[in-house]
Amino acid sequence: LDIKRSSAKLALERLGYTWPDILDANCPLESPTSPDTIDYEIITIDGKAYLSLLTPQGTPSPLQIHALNVLTYTFSILSLPPSRPSPTPTFSVPNTSSVPPQVNDLLRDLGLPPLRAAPNANIDVTAQPDAAGAPGIPEHAEGNAIREIPIRALLAPLLMIAFRTVLLLYFFSPTRKPLIGLCLIVWIIYEMWTHVRVVILRPLDRAGGNGAGPGVNGAQAGGAAPAAPVAQDDDHAGNRNRPRPGARVPNTESTRDTQQVQGPPIPRQSNGIIDSLALANVHQENKLLWPLQQPTSTPEPPTFLRKVMSFFSLLVVTLHPEVYxxxxxxxxxxxxxxxxxxxxxxxxxxxxDSEQVSSEEEQRKIAFTQQLEAQHAQRAMWVKQYVERVRRDDWVEE
Structure with missing residues (x-):
């Protein structure tokens, strides 16, 4: 009995409770029954035994009082959650993805295709180079889109925006001046969208444009030689443009020539509202000047109202020297x-016209010229007039 009492004390202390003194008190002796004491009887309700009080006006005996005091503690102790068992060491068996050979043999006898191991979900989803040494073509590039998001390049500008916002809220209370609060909200949303567009959306658009450029231009040439891959000279290119081992390296001069027919220039990273005002409508106009494919419908020239609005808006924003x-x-x-x-x-x-095409260099230049002519033919008539006007006029500063 003492051993069980000691283990019960230890279990209760592990749960953060102390051992009640009432449990160590001596039990009073049972007194002879008297007509004034409380008496109970056992009754059954729904198949369960309960105590029913027979003498509500009676006086409890010392033994009954002691039992009630003990129950006030034991009910609370019994409602405690059981102690957690000590963990037992387990040994995990490595799950191999290989298929037993006897299973494939049985399936082959039944005329069914063999089972193959499931591919690893953590591998790169882009295709590998084939046996001929050609570079792999990304099949499911969207699988790596989240992994390629530069979190550090996006986190630092957002922290600076949060710091500037807190600083402005310290000096200007938006509750007293709702107009200033509305301007702050618009400014915060614009700054966050600018950084998200520069860090995330623009590299994705650039990657999509580079992937579709050479193939499209090859179709535009109308039988001319396909365009060589573009060798980017930007600092953003890094090591992505290095040729793979065993791949055919294009001619440098041919790459420089065909780079001019790869479509509109790649937009540079925006530095905020200054670049947005300075380069308004420039990227859209560049897409009309260097279309990557034959447009489905002829672009309409800007209306007179749009020209007037563009003129006055540029007249106002170019008053800033940096924008100009x-x-x-x-x-x-x-x-x-x-x-x-x-x-x-x-x-x-x-x-x-001179018919002096003898060397390979001359043939390459003629093929490049045909690509330029095909691209110029895809331009709308009013765009061609702008190109002729640019070629005919001199620089404004000169």
Missing amino acids: NRRRVALRQRESRLRTEMNAIERGTEAR
């Missing part, structure tokens, strides 16, 4: 590329 300089640089680069392409088309036409 950035827009001037972007337009000058675009016009320089257009002049270079139109001059290349003219020289290629003269070379074909």
